[in-house]
Amino acid sequence: MYRPKSTIEQWRIFQAVVDHGGYAQAAEKLNKSQSSLNHAVAKLQQGLGVALLEVKGRKAYLTPEGEVFLQRSRKLTYGMQELELLADVLASGWEPILRIVVEASLPRQPLYQALSDFSLRSRGCRIHLMEAQPAGCQAVISKQAADMVLASQVDAGVTSLPLLSTVYVPVCAPGHVLTELDEVSALDLDAQLELVLAESKETEEGWEKAEQRWVINHLHDTLSLLRRGVGFSWLPLEAVAPLLEAKILVRLPMTNQALRKRFSHLVLPHSSPPGPAASLLLTLIRQHYTKATT
Template structure:
């Protein structure tokens, strides 16, 4: 077996014969002489050391080995085609990969819809998502790791970033129905909130070190993962603010209940979301797509 001498052309001929059902039909599809197609297959079989087609009947039939190796051949051809497409796109200024840093409050439903559209527009571009909280999103953009970021939990945008205003996310105070705060009707005084554990999002970025946002209790448990906070709230481990779209099902089923706090309006607090990116970032087609798509958002559908 001399597999080092295999060519992509041989693999394409192999796949075409299998698809066409005959050497003659493959030759017509490839616009070659039938003898050239037959020679390419015979050479490939010789190099592999086994027959790919059974020629005993009127039409060539794939052998058992041919069926298995055809899958490998198609995989190789697909990878080569993808390589060529990505190289051509990059030569024309298109990014091969795009990294996005998104705030944990960014609605998953909106993200999924955007990613689905992006995949159709740029099937060859790899997407890397970093879901962060507070200053970590801006930090990823400032240090160049992320091409753009979507801020939500960080109320102050660093002045050296360009920004695009996005729809707001509504934050509501929630607690387990078994929690003591759930038994209080109306607005809960601040001195009562201070006596209960508040579940708070935190991060390790330098931008928000030693800073608190919407923290009303000295008894706070801090975490960087929104899913963990959500689970602890449902377990009755404390109270906290959550995006309404995240807890909508919990509120409807009664797993969580709304509470009114002195720091938030009755309908909830509208949290501005903003897309940010560095002014010196070179904007290729893929990044331009994201900037345009985010700028066109007018609302976030409930999850």
């Protein structure tokens, strides 16, 4: 069975001697006797069989081996500090992990901003961010398999917060036959292949009227096919705006300027109140989605 030849305290004293330039200076900072520091470092070096410091006059200097051990030891003591802080955090009720599920076609920039702010105050809380289609989101909500879900559909009795209205526009590649029309009607769309961003088991009334349609599970795949001239699709304006500006995709001029919309809802699947980490993230999400609407 392995037994350590050193202690965390010995490494901390070794670092203090280096950082403060000598045993006397370190002893004053640590409020310890100089002899106890000398003893700790001597025992550390003896246990390792390696000279870490050499004293010249009243100053202690690192040996080449000591320079290597200094960097490694800092990681060790920092890791121990993190463990102790984590224990304090968890003891206070702070959640160690938050699971977030986002519906594939909903806007995410405000969420990313909220997560960016949260990372600075997360206190070790880990984030699991996952994507799902509407049916998958509903399954997660019903099973209470996540802490937060951003979804377009909310059942009665589920705790939710309205966030943002998302506009969907019809787009295709520049060379598509639909771009030859000055105005595009619903009948024109019905005759063309539509790429529907959804799961195969989903039926979204009013969104799948084309005679030909492919059901695509991911936004990335939908955009990749569109860029190759395959079909057209109704997609979030936020997601396609950079591609429209770069003229990689074209927004179709609808006869009646028809727009489709979905509303983003923040759903809290659990019946119990959110913990302190979740409450902080909720506040940040609300702030950034509010900014996105103004």
